[in-house]
Amino acid sequence: MTDDLTRTTAAQLADGLADGTISSVEVTSAYLERIAAVDGAVHGYLHIDGEGALATARRIDERRAVGDRLHALAGVPIAVKDVMVTQGVPTTCGSRMLEGWIPPYDATVVSKLRAAGMPILGKTNMDEFAMGSSTEHSAYGPSRNPWDLERIPGGSGGGSSSVLASFQAPLATGTDTGGSIRQPAAVTATIGVKPTYGGVSRYGIVALASSLDQAGPCGRTVLDAALLHAVMGGHDPLDSTSIDAPMPPVVDAARAGDVRGLRIGIVKELAGEGYQPGIQARFDESVALLVELGAEVAEVSCPNFEYALAAYYLIMPSEASSNLARFDAMRYGLRVVPERVADPSAEQVMAATRDAGFGPEAKRRIILGTYALSSGYYDAYYGSAQKVRSLIARDFAAAFEQVDVLVSPTAPTTAFRLGDKLDDPMAMYRNDIATIPANLAGVPAMSLPSGLADEDGLPAGIQILAPAMRDERLYTVGAALERALIDTWGAPILSRAPELAKGA
Amino acid sequence: MSVTTHPGDVVMDYDEALSKFDPVLGLEVHVELGTDTKMFCACPTTFGAEPNSQVCPECLGLPGALPVVNAKGVESAIRIGLALGCEIAEWCRFARKNYFYPDMPKNFQTSQYDEPIAYGGRLDVELGDGAIYRVEIERAHMEEDTGKSLHVGGSTGRIHGAEYSLVDYNRAGIPLIEIVTKPMVGAGERAPEVAKAYVSALRDLLKALGVSDVKMEQGSMRCDANVSLRAKAGDDPRGAQQLAVPLGTRTETKNVNSLRSVERAVRYEIARHAAVLAAGGSVLQETRHWHEDTGVTTSGRVKSDAEDYRYFPEPDLVPVAPTRETVEALRATLPEPPTKRRQRLQRDWGYSDLEMRDVVNAGAVELIEETIAAGASPTAARKWWLGEPSRRANAEGQDIVTYAALLGLTPVDIAELDQMVVARRLNDSMARQVLDGVLDGEGRPTEVADARGLELVEDAGALEAAVDEVIEANPGIAAKIRDGKVAAVGALIGQVMKAMKGQADAGKARELILARLT
Incomplete structure (x- = not known):
């Protein structure tokens, strides 16, 4: 274990806490100091709950002192994406619409973190209602990439990825509708996992697109992600789409990391045009390492992935337009009374509030979705998109008959500069091209760092995809590859990130 | 037009x-x-x-x-x-x-x-x-x-x-x-x-x-x-x-x-x-x-x-x-279909087709069923529900179930009323008065009867004295009855009831009069 507690992995912290060499108050305090020092520059957090985190840390230390049986991650702090409701702690989803709202209940995931005794450091920034790939659509300003503060940390979960990469938390939660866990992980050289749809409860997670949203773990190592995955996952009777089956053995798989004899498929369609050369090069090297480790590699074709982006941008906004309808000023959140209207009606207050409360990307998607669901267009748009969705699931099924896991680059490019794609929504959307198929089919996927691209020195990510309910395969491959890559690099990749000026 | x-x-x-x-x-x-x-x-x-x-x-x-x-x-x-x-x-x-x-x-x-x-x-x-x-x-x-x-x-x-x-x-x-x-x-x-x-x-x-x-x-x-x-x-x-x-x-x-x-x-x-x-x-x-x-x-x-x-x-x-x-x-849990049920109830209750149709049209099948379950006879249950409560519900433009619910009139009330008639505490006209009281919100039937002092006089002496007085005061009618015109007894019964302020059993009065004059 290093002297700097914020540079230590969650697994090592858990060990240190368990054997009494460190206390949760020490760890939590170290992280709060780090946050105070660098988050001014990074802006990964929207809300910091130092008091709450320390209270949990003290309670865990006391319980440990009297010999209570505690969860493996008890006392290890965590950052929570602001899309998960937290009782008594503000939850904004990066939107003005929920500014000042204090939820009266906890998301199931948050309840599980609390039950495990994990101090919650704060709530992380995100694109408004998880709509975006850069956090530039947060109403509270973007988060910045610790590798280059002028660049995006990915999105929508750029708050979580940036706090991990800048050592402001050892673990974080994320949600992934089209890549919001994996693409931020890729551009910050951290780990992000989108579990099988239904593997982690969605109860209390403010919905973007219900049939695509999935919460998952974010960390700096594959094992850390697995440990958090095990806390977050499992059946929840409050979520009808939650899978009622035993959790895949993700921690065991991460500890073993043995890929000998495993069949790995390279998705032909997720390469080539549009993929940055440095990203492709790191991807190819990673595949070569896996072969060295004893895996078999084959190329597989998923011909319908071509239509994934188009289908996604019909299904996601359609569901979003309906999910976001509840933000109407009647019961909670922002309320704007229109000026120059005498005795405004409820409808006029709703309209004025939604006009003022939603940012441009949210409005764009609400309009898209409203249109796609309209009578007369439904079959052509939403209906066709659902058919494409079935075809993509069929592509995955066929591929998984040939191989055990699939791999691809996570995102086609490294982190772009803040502002670069803000005026070109299509360019922003295309950043999700490799991550979207997993959401459409409900299969699990992981992104882990594959190195730095030669042309810009910025992190590149590799994506691993597995069949539904076989999440452990992600960890098997991820752990093996991570170990081999660190051997090549000589140290974890984040050690190469620039030091952030304190108090910036 | x-x-x-x-x-x-x-x-x-x-x-x-x-x-x-x-x-x-x-x-x-x-x-x-x-x-x-x-x-x-x-x-x-x-x-x-x-x-x-x-x-x-x-x-x-x-x-x-x-x-x-x-x-x-x-x-x-x-x-x-x-x-x-x-x-x-x-x-x-x-x-x-x-x-x-x-x-x-x-x-x-x-x-x-x-x-x-x-x-x-x-x-x-x-x-x-x-x-x-x-x-x-x-x-x-x-x-x-x-x-x-x-x-x-x-x-x-x-x-x-x-x-x-x-x-x-x-x-x-x-x-x-x-x-x-x-x-x-x-x-x-x-x-x-x-x-x-x-x-x-x-x-x-x-x-x-x-x-x-x-x-x-x-x-x-x-x-x-x-x-x-x-x-x-x-x-x-x-x-x-x-x-x-x-x-x-x-x-x-x-x-x-x-x-x-x-x-x-x-x-x-x-x-x-x-x-x-x-x-x-x-x-x-x-x-x-x-x-x-x-x-x-x-x-x-x-x-x-x-x-x-x-x-x-x-x-x-x-x-x-x-x-x-x-x-x-779930199909096995379905109750008897309403039409079949009605045929069965009509049989059980002994109603004529016309009587049953009146009950159905009044929407009173369930009320009557519950009233019978509470102890009333089928005839009494039909008579009471289709009488004043039904008339008032119609006048108010309500159906009987809604109307009874609004007034708090229950099948148990009707059964209680019927019980009082069967037990000869009330006669028919007294029972009608009690029902009026219940409909006017004066309380349950027994409470109304108590409050209004409605009770058949069981004192045989008082009734016999009243009969004797009426016979004496109406020698002409008494003579007709003695001559075999039994139908004239009604006039005397009416007077006996009047003398008893309605609180007498008309059947008993008739018995006593006839016993004296035939």
Whole structure:
């Protein structure tokens, strides 16, 4: 274990806490100091709950002192994406619409973190209602990439990825509708996992697109992600789409990391045009390492992935337009009374509030979705998109008959500069091209760092995809590859990130 | 001839309307299920609780909350479908019906759209004269109720002109079943009567199923009536000539919340449409509001193609896929069909066809059944319910069940009244006075009898003395009886009763008089 507690992995912290060499108050305090020092520059957090985190840390230390049986991650702090409701702690989803709202209940995931005794450091920034790939659509300003503060940390979960990469938390939660866990992980050289749809409860997670949203773990190592995955996952009777089956053995798989004899498929369609050369090069090297480790590699074709982006941008906004309808000023959140209207009606207050409360990307998607669901267009748009969705699931099924896991680059490019794609929504959307198929089919996927691209020195990510309910395969491959890559690099990749000026 | 009944609305005389047009109806009935908890969360469903005391993140539509289907609600829906002779879907989904309204927490209603749980059934409805009309059922589907808005200030209690509105979300998420008929054709002039009989029969059926308390006055059963007219063709409303005429434009009348209103609202809309069409106008496709007090409908929202609910399958819920074994197990729990049940009850109670029809038409079958169960004889139960309570309910424009519920008159009261007659505490006219007292809210029958001092005099001496006095005072009549004109005894009995201030047993008086004079 290093002297700097914020540079230590969650697994090592858990060990240190368990054997009494460190206390949760020490760890939590170290992280709060780090946050105070660098988050001014990074802006990964929207809300910091130092008091709450320390209270949990003290309670865990006391319980440990009297010999209570505690969860493996008890006392290890965590950052929570602001899309998960937290009782008594503000939850904004990066939107003005929920500014000042204090939820009266906890998301199931948050309840599980609390039950495990994990101090919650704060709530992380995100694109408004998880709509975006850069956090530039947060109403509270973007988060910045610790590798280059002028660049995006990915999105929508750029708050979580940036706090991990800048050592402001050892673990974080994320949600992934089209890549919001994996693409931020890729551009910050951290780990992000989108579990099988239904593997982690969605109860209390403010919905973007219900049939695509999935919460998952974010960390700096594959094992850390697995440990958090095990806390977050499992059946929840409050979520009808939650899978009622035993959790895949993700921690065991991460500890073993043995890929000998495993069949790995390279998705032909997720390469080539549009993929940055440095990203492709790191991807190819990673595949070569896996072969060295004893895996078999084959190329597989998923011909319908071509239509994934188009289908996604019909299904996601359609569901979003309906999910976001509840933000109407009647019961909670922002309320704007229109000026120059005498005795405004409820409808006029709703309209004025939604006009003022939603940012441009949210409005764009609400309009898209409203249109796609309209009578007369439904079959052509939403209906066709659902058919494409079935075809993509069929592509995955066929591929998984040939191989055990699939791999691809996570995102086609490294982190772009803040502002670069803000005026070109299509360019922003295309950043999700490799991550979207997993959401459409409900299969699990992981992104882990594959190195730095030669042309810009910025992190590149590799994506691993597995069949539904076989999440452990992600960890098997991820752990093996991570170990081999660190051997090549000589140290974890984040050690190469620039030091952030304190108090910036 | 046209009669103006409301500013702006002209209606045609009903008989004249029916001589020119053929009415077609479509009824949509919403029933609140009597489940302990809401359709998609675990909140209780108790009626009349403190506003917003039965709510949670889900039924308030808080960010992040998710629905979970109430299994009992699905069971009830299947049982209703089966009782209506419907097919039960092997696989169906909920859908979101998207529109903005302050009393709808999520701004979409979780309902069913093109995949109802039950479809294609029928209900045979008996009319007042015993004729049977078959209502074809299009579908029965599951959905959730909305909250309730209370508009404060302004004169109308409507949203327009109100100073502010209060919303109670206790009702939001209560399970509803919507039962939709196919177009009801061929009823001709009896259309309003058929509509009422259908809603009544449906109410009986749902009550027998035990799935709802079906209280129209509390809104747990609500009816929307679609009415359209088409030109009359031929003399037979069921004839091929008539059926070939295309349907006219319909209006949907909402807020029709009593059996009597169903009949009146349909009748009104027929007369209103007829006037519009006869004047060469066209009926506007719109929602109409029924006003119980004035007996007219007024224009509500204009319904047009612009209203687009953007239905799509509810992604937060998994499909409902009842196994055939489940469906058959639920079929086995169905109660006796109401028509068969009526035949059985008529037999058990020994009523004539006419008597039974009177009971059915009065809507008093269940009341009488419960009264008999509480100890009254079938004859007494029928006599008392179809007497004063029925007369008063009619005068108030209410059905007997609603009226009795409003007054708090129960089957146990009637049985208690009957018991007092059987036990010779009251005679018939005294019992009538007691019933009046109960209906006037003076208390339970025994309390009323006590308070009014109504009690048959059991003191044989007093009665005998009265008989002796009356015989002595009426020597002429007494002589006639002695001469064998026994019919004259009535005059003496009347006088004895008068002397006893009504509190005597007329039968006993007769016995005593005859014993003395024959």
